Amino acid sequence: MPVSVSTLKTVYWAHARTSMPPTGPVWEPDGGGSLRLYESDELTGVPGQVVIFGFRTKVFVLTVLTLLCPRCGxxxxxxxHRSATKFTLFFIPLFPVRTKYTTQCTFCGVTNRLSKDEANRLHRGIPDQRPRW
Known part of the structure; x- marks a missing residue:
C-alpha cells in the first residue's frame, strides 16, 4: 500500500519532537530525495530498552478511635490511617519514600494529619498529656 511522503514526514516530525527515541521503525529521508526505513537501534546506536518505575501508595487502617472532631464538634x-508510599521498579516495591499518618472523622469527613509520635501514642491508647485550648 503506497504511503504519501507528506504522511511519512508528519510521522517523522512527530517522533523528532519528542525527547524519547522512536521505539519502532521510522521512515527518514536518505539524502537522495527518497525515504529509507530505519530501525530504532540504527538511529540511536543502542537497542531499545524499557525501564518501568513508579510509586505505589498503600493505606492501612491501624485502629478506630472515638474522638471529638475539631471541625463539627x-x-x-x-x-x-497509615499511608506508605514506596518506589517501585518493574512493579516490585523497593524502599519507602514517604509515610503519612491521618485520622478522618466519620461524621463530617475532615482529615487531620498527625506526626509519627502522635499516631503511635493514639495507637497505643495513651491519653493526651497536653491541654487542648
Missing part, C-alpha cells in the same frame, strides 16, 4: 469514630 461531634464525638465520632476516627479511623487512624
Amino acid at each position: 461531634n464525638q465520632a469514630a476516627h479511623p487512624l
Whole structure:
C-alpha cells in the first residue's frame, strides 16, 4: 500500500519532537530525495530498552478511635490511617519514600494529619498529656 511522503514526514516530525527515541521503525529521508526505513537501534546506536518505575501508595487502617472532631464538634469514630508510599521498579516495591499518618472523622469527613509520635501514642491508647485550648 503506497504511503504519501507528506504522511511519512508528519510521522517523522512527530517522533523528532519528542525527547524519547522512536521505539519502532521510522521512515527518514536518505539524502537522495527518497525515504529509507530505519530501525530504532540504527538511529540511536543502542537497542531499545524499557525501564518501568513508579510509586505505589498503600493505606492501612491501624485502629478506630472515638474522638471529638475539631471541625463539627461531634464525638465520632476516627479511623487512624497509615499511608506508605514506596518506589517501585518493574512493579516490585523497593524502599519507602514517604509515610503519612491521618485520622478522618466519620461524621463530617475532615482529615487531620498527625506526626509519627502522635499516631503511635493514639495507637497505643495513651491519653493526651497536653491541654487542648
